[in-house]
Amino acid sequence: MVAIRGIALSKSFHYHQVLNEISLEVKEGECYALFGPNGAGKTTLLRIFATLHRPSSGRFEILGRDGLGDRAKIREDLFLIGHGSYLYDDLSVVENIQFALGVRGGHPTDHEIKLALDRVGIGAFRKLKSRHLSAGMKKRLSIAKTLLIRPKILLLDEAYASLDERGVVMLNDCIREFAKEGSAILMTTHDRSRTAEVAHRAGVIQQSVLQEITIQEMLAADALF
Amino acid sequence: MHFFNTIRWIAWKDLLSEVRNRENISSMFFFALIVIFIFSFSFSLDPRTVQEVMPGIIWVAFGFTAIIGLGKSFLAEVHNDCMEYFQMLPVPKGAIYLGKFIGNVLFMLIVETILFPLFVLFFNLDVLEKFPQFLLIFGVATVGLSALGTLFSALTVQVRAREVMFPILLLPMAVPIFIGAVEATRGVFNGDAFALYSHWIQLLVVFDVIFVIVSFWIFEFILDF
Amino acid sequence: MILNRFIRWLGRYEGWFGGGAALCIGIGLYMGLVTSPPDYYQGEVVRIMYVHVPSAKTSLFAYLVLFIGSIWYLWKRDPVIDNMCHATAGIALFYVGTALLTGSIWAKPTWNTWWTWDPRLTSFAILFLTLVGYLMLRTFLDDKEKEATFAAILAIIGFIDLPIVYFSVEWWRTLHQPMSMSVRGISFAPEMLTPLILMSIGSSLLFSYMLMVRTQMLYLERLLEAKQGRLLSETRL
Amino acid sequence: MKRFYLRWGGVLVIGVIICLFGLARYQREVSHIPIEKFLDEKPTRAVRVLGMVVGGSLNRGGAGEPIQFTLSGTGAQVPVYYQGEDPENLRELKKLVIYGRWNPEEQRIESETILGVPNYGFVSWAYLVTLIPMTLFLFNMERKVALLYIMIKEEKVYQSEESA
Numbered sequence: 001m002v003a004i005r006g007i008a009l010s011k012s013f014h015y016h017q018v019l020n021e022i023s024l025e026v027k028e029g030e031c032y033a034l035f036g037p038n039g040a041g042k043t044t045l046l047r048i049f050a051t052l053h054r055p056s057s058g059r060f061e062i063l064g065r066d067g068l069g070d071r072a073k074i075r076e077d078l079f080l081i082g083h084g085s086y087l088y089d090d091l092s093v094v095e096n097i098q099f100a101l102g103v104r105g106g107h108p109t110d111h112e113i114k115l116a117l118d119r120v121g122i123g124a125f126r127k128l129k130s131r132h133l134s135a136g137m138k139k140r141l142s143i144a145k146t147l148l149i150r151p152k153i154l155l156l157d158e159a160y161a162s163l164d165e166r167g168v169v170m171l172n173d174c175i176r177e178f179a180k181e182g183s184a185i186l187m188t189t190h191d192r193s194r195t196a197e198v199a200h201r202a203g204v205i206q207q208s209v210l211q212e213i214t215i216q217e218m219l220a221a222d223a224l225f
Numbered sequence: 226m227h228f229f230n231t232i233r234w235i236a237w238k239d240l241l242s243e244v245r246n247r248e249n250i251s252s253m254f255f256f257a258l259i260v261i262f263i264f265s266f267s268f269s270l271d272p273r274t275v276q277e278v279m280p281g282i283i284w285v286a287f288g289f290t291a292i293i294g295l296g297k298s299f300l301a302e303v304h305n306d307c308m309e310y311f312q313m314l315p316v317p318k319g320a321i322y323l324g325k326f327i328g329n330v331l332f333m334l335i336v337e338t339i340l341f342p343l344f345v346l347f348f349n350l351d352v353l354e355k356f357p358q359f360l361l362i363f364g365v366a367t368v369g370l371s372a373l374g375t376l377f378s379a380l381t382v383q384v385r386a387r388e389v390m391f392p393i394l395l396l397p398m399a400v401p402i403f404i405g406a407v408e409a410t411r412g413v414f415n416g417d418a419f420a421l422y423s424h425w426i427q428l429l430v431v432f433d434v435i436f437v438i439v440s441f442w443i444f445e446f447i448l449d450f
Numbered sequence: 451m452i453l454n455r456f457i458r459w460l461g462r463y464e465g466w467f468g469g470g471a472a473l474c475i476g477i478g479l480y481m482g483l484v485t486s487p488p489d490y491y492q493g494e495v496v497r498i499m500y501v502h503v504p505s506a507k508t509s510l511f512a513y514l515v516l517f518i519g520s521i522w523y524l525w526k527r528d529p530v531i532d533n534m535c536h537a538t539a540g541i542a543l544f545y546v547g548t549a550l551l552t553g554s555i556w557a558k559p560t561w562n563t564w565w566t567w568d569p570r571l572t573s574f575a576i577l578f579l580t581l582v583g584y585l586m587l588r589t590f591l592d593d594k595e596k597e598a599t600f601a602a603i604l605a606i607i608g609f610i611d612l613p614i615v616y617f618s619v620e621w622w623r624t625l626h627q628p629m630s631m632s633v634r635g636i637s638f639a640p641e642m643l644t645p646l647i648l649m650s651i652g653s654s655l656l657f658s659y660m661l662m663v664r665t666q667m668l669y670l671e672r673l674l675e676a677k678q679g680r681l682l683s684e685t686r687l
Numbered sequence: 688m689k690r691f692y693l694r695w696g697g698v699l700v701i702g703v704i705i706c707l708f709g710l711a712r713y714q715r716e717v718s719h720i721p722i723e724k725f726l727d728e729k730p731t732r733a734v735r736v737l738g739m740v741v742g743g744s745l746n747r748g749g750a751g752e753p754i755q756f757t758l759s760g761t762g763a764q765v766p767v768y769y770q771g772e773d774p775e776n777l778r779e780l781k782k783l784v785i786y787g788r789w790n791p792e793e794q795r796i797e798s799e800t801i802l803g804v805p806n807y808g809f810v811s812w813a814y815l816v817t818l819i820p821m822t823l824f825l826f827n828m829e830r831k832v833a834l835l836y837i838m839i840k841e842e843k844v845y846q847s848e849e850s851a
Contacts, residue, residue: 090242
């Protein structure tokens, strides 16, 4: 079943066009990697799927639901790991997780939180206020939230940015697990060899047009982007 | 029941952060204290004048307090892109408004309860038996100020010159609150019967109801542009 | 360059509005200044009414347009409607300023003061401040969509606030000093009514004309920005 | 741009003409002279004279009878003989404008119309602060629109060397 379907999506920021009629389909249990030069509109596309932007024209569906009319419903199923860490400086790591899930209506037990934090490797910093966390640790914290929410749609913007080697392995591990459980994953990245380990399909956005390529082509192409 | 849960979590988060760093309340408190000092130097305070200008002084001090406190109330949300997280929440956005609003009303009331005895002390006011009336007036006026202030804080916090914009937007619109609160306070100071100033309290209540409802409804658009 | 159909439409009809406004205002001015009689009590000063009343009415109308346009924008999210709201706010500010200034000039010989906290004056002053805040908010935001949405929200809140301000100031005034300086009903002789109506129509037409020109201006500004902005998005990196 | 300047030149010319007409009308129908100047010149045609009714000098006859009073300026006085309807604003110690002609035999002004002191100062200010900014506002907008059309036409869409 198709999890994410974008049909002729265009986006202009007040007459300034960023995306031009982009169509995209990601099935359940599939990981789709988006490549492209800086400023090509990868993040914009991701943010449209995350319901952070409205497309100027075209429409999209998440799990068969209309992306504009049914926003409240589709938001239950998706999660974005983007540039923002969504943390509060004065709350500890555990409190931040409790809050982030609580406002969504989730009730994780302390044990579940501990397991998730241990898995992403920041279990030792449970009580630390989040203002002292480094960028990589914040990213790991976001991954921990994802592990607790288990969204059906996972959107990863600059998936491997600021993660160390172990972090990348751990993230790829998580992505494989989500895909096995039937989640759809859409990610943007620049690290082709890392992506090839998990991605099923890939596409390149260039000059506001999306072009699908195979994993082999992606690895073989030199200086494409 | 996600709705009430979200309200509760957001208010809890605000209170917890405030307990941890005490930034908001202490800056509000000391600012208002300085305002009191300046006023006591700038008026010749014989008992008759005090009676005349006291309601105005109290509400100018509280108004500045509101500007300092409410203006910063959404700063923490913008800091790590938490506004985006709120936008992606699968709950009505009005819940987020109400959560922030409750937190703000509490902060304002706490500061006002600390400040009011200081007014009594510095200006030798005689208020003991009129305490319930004051409580009522402070309550309704604070609700109105916070209703508008929370909304405008969410608007201006993403603006470049936010320290300037917040009072510029808030104060003209809050004119009915100031008129109503000052007149009702004057009535209490003069020892008038409740019926003589009750219409001002009615005005404040009407204002509160209108703007809590309107803000609750319109907050959807602030977070979902 | 492909221009929007909307702009073409404006270009075709805006001349009618401008011409009509010029005609109405010209005749109205002539009648108001020359043929209409001076008021029995206020003398020649009553002639200020012919510019004051139309600008006050038009500014309220402009604010209504802004309110409706803001709701329309929140509903449809069309950038041209946002341009229209932005244009309306600027023109409304201009009309409110004119109404305040002429009102003040009228108040000096009539009430012997430049300013009084009359409910009408006060709510106009609040309206003025709200519009200034609106335009400032727009200049201080970088994201165009945010700018449009936030401005629309502010306009809606301000519109709802205005009657409350009016009534609260009225209550406040009646409490503090009785309305001794209230506007005495001017009995309209037909010779006074005709120029007043002409000026009102002319002022509304002028508003429409200004709105068209200004909307066009803002639209073209954005268009130019976009055309320059394509430098970035179409360059290979 | 040429059409634009032609149009606004026309507006400017019309504005100047209207101003001149207004000024001419003001001179003809509204302007008045003080008493001293009037006594120096003693013009034979009817003019408007500004002065104050001297206290105690007002002598109303019976109904239909002419009214006599003295008009004073700074350091000069002149008797006035008025025939016509009794105006309400004719009171002692009040500033008035008398429209009449000099009668050299009787050494007095003979008048048939009495006017209030015209108060055009405020009116003209109100009209100026309305019309001049309005014109400037509109001029500025239209100029900008005209300029923008030209700029948009001239702005080339960028093409890199490589892709061209």
